[in-house]
Amino acid sequence: MARMPSAQRRRQLTEAAITVMARDGVARATTRSIAAEAGVSLSVFHYCFDSKQELVESVITTITDHSVTVVREALRARATLEETVRAGFQAYWDHVRAHPDEHMLTYELTQYALRRPGFAHLARRQYEVYAATYADLIDQLRHTMDFRLRVPVAVLARYLAAVTDGLTLNYLVLGDDATWTGILDTVTAHIAGLVDADTSA
Known part of the structure; x- marks a missing residue:
């Protein structure tokens, strides 16, 4: 996976979260599904968002x-x-x-x-x-x-x-x-x- 500046990675994950939340609902949007949508690991997600x-x-x-x-x-x-x-x-x-x-x-x-x-x-x-x-x-x-x-x-x-x-x-x-x-x-x-x-x- 190519390295990406943290601000750019946050934007990528945020856009992925919008896609998942719009599709599945906010309550059902998990960190795992958002990370999968963005094509990154869970550890990358937790690095970007506390x-x-x-x-x-x-x-x-x-x-x-x-x-x-x-x-x-x-x-x-x-x-x-x-x-x-x-x-x-x-x-x-x-x-x-x-x-x-x-x-x-x-x-x-x-x-x-x-x-x-x-x-x-x-x-x-x-x-x-x-x-x-x-x-x-x-x-x-x-x-x-x-x-x-x-x-x-x-x-x-x-x-x-x-x-x-x-x-x-x-x-x-x-x-x-x-x-x-x-x-x-x-x-x-x-x-x-x-x-x-x-x-x-």
């Missing part, structure tokens, strides 16, 4: 990064702020449709963490990551498009995290692709309404 809590946190962060990467790439400045925001939401929803099992896993991770003694802080960490991610994306937009918000960034970030969380679960349960263009347009218009038009670039 505990299942550490692995779960890495999984939460990595899944979030998957979505954020496609959204960040879509958030290049367009003619208007509304068009830019709409592109970001569209990129996110395209990712949800392409990777439903991965997004379903985020809800299972929340329930798993809340119900398992010693893991509850990971559920809180999960939603803190969502809010921090939105705050970062808002700051990215403010830097490139120069506008002023009518609400604090922290408030808008948590609000967007809650809205996205609810809409994602709604889509995973109900599907119905035909309605989502209108839903995304509505959300986009609402977010654009939280910007002072006379100060936006």
Whole structure:
């Protein structure tokens, strides 16, 4: 087996854990099955992760990064702020449709963490990551498009995290692709309404 830097090996094991958890469920994902998915020995797994809590946190962060990467790439400045925001939401929803099992896993991770003694802080960490991610994306937009918000960034970030969380679960349960263009347009218009038009670039 080729030697690999520990950070790269952790990423490999985290991606393997996402695959196994999405397929078998969080509770049934064992260190042995994850190591097998990654093609490494158990000793390599335990060298990279001291505990299942550490692995779960890495999984939460990595899944979030998957979505954020496609959204960040879509958030290049367009003619208007509304068009830019709409592109970001569209990129996110395209990712949800392409990777439903991965997004379903985020809800299972929340329930798993809340119900398992010693893991509850990971559920809180999960939603803190969502809010921090939105705050970062808002700051990215403010830097490139120069506008002023009518609400604090922290408030808008948590609000967007809650809205996205609810809409994602709604889509995973109900599907119905035909309605989502209108839903995304509505959300986009609402977010654009939280910007002072006379100060936006």
